[in-house]
Amino acid sequence: MSVMEKLPGLREITGNIPEEFHEAVNEKKKCRLHNRVFESDHYRKIRILYYDGGPNTQVFNSLLYPRYCHDLPVLGIDFLAFGKKKHLTVMDFQPLHEGGSPHAFDFEPSLRSIKSRYPELGGRMSTKFYDETQFFSPEMLFARFEDPSIVSDKLLPAFKEYLASHIGMVKGDRPNPEVEGKMRERQREYDIYSAERDPATGMFAGMFGKEWADNFVYDHLFELSRQ
Template structure:
């Protein structure tokens, strides 16, 4: 007689501890907000839960930690955070919510990156089917007021590549900020409340979402697969992670954890 598998464990309210990690308040808020959806742990293989490495010179190495937190709910296939802390070299939170194809929902995406050159900030509710107004119009009419408000406080990050446009909404909040002031001050006064507002809207859409029929599910799944394939191919963190942890680990992490659909 075989032993039945253990039930999934609830997600921890204290998922990632990285010394000196500036993005901890953002992930802590997201994890707390998700608890109302009764999340369970999403399976992540042991080598990708926490990986230690180093960067810098042999004479003066800088320790690096990359940690992963992931959960799922009945409407969200995978919610995951990739967290990197490498001292002055990098501090990163890449937080993505992948909806189930059984519900007509966009992706939630947040990239919060600190590098020696400054802070790179990106927030969006990203469409799976950008040209499908049934998928986008009800989202964008509620997202655009948030974008219009918060972009007044933040400088534009510049144009995005033409090939990326199908995977971003018109409410894509994208900025570059300097290290120190005023950049650090804007992270507290504008970036964090914008993150909260975008996530609150997304979770409201999740609460409102009803199941779709099989035909619509297949259309959404195809769109999600295109999105995930693009993100895996163009992941801007590939070079950084390769320097920190090597090619084999990085490619397995990108394709098997970050973008695993």
């Protein structure tokens, strides 16, 4: 939030989504979900979600979508902790073009420089849920680890650098109305791909009910009913 508050024109728009999606609680299973949404002059949507399942499960998930006039990747973030030892980290500038076509800015060299300083976060993603050749870059931060010190010593600084890099890239890009149609289409394709594969849907269904989970994922997380 301290970084986001510096974004030009930052506005919270959580009130624009159904109240049932602001927060969900299961007292019996001792878990809760908290969700906030923002927009700014450069980002059409910044979604921040935290799932608190007690000591067994902690999840931070966020997506930052540039406005359609920016031919740039989405910033995707997933940090998960299961118990006190199992951690999973995914963070990437997620390219939207097919076939490796470049965006308006070649972001990979700057990410490669950051990633090289954190070899603990340079793993490979499995193909169980996602295909890393679609909507993922070669410079994705990915790791499974058990040492909790990696969170503060490696993950936190890498997260800050990736976030600052994405914000700097978007703020430095000149809006181009000619790309709006294409970027609207590709962001929707990204949402469809993500919604169909998101493993969190099953977890939400188990905690808050299948109907709520489906509506939350398809109508809010990825807004497919409104696009």
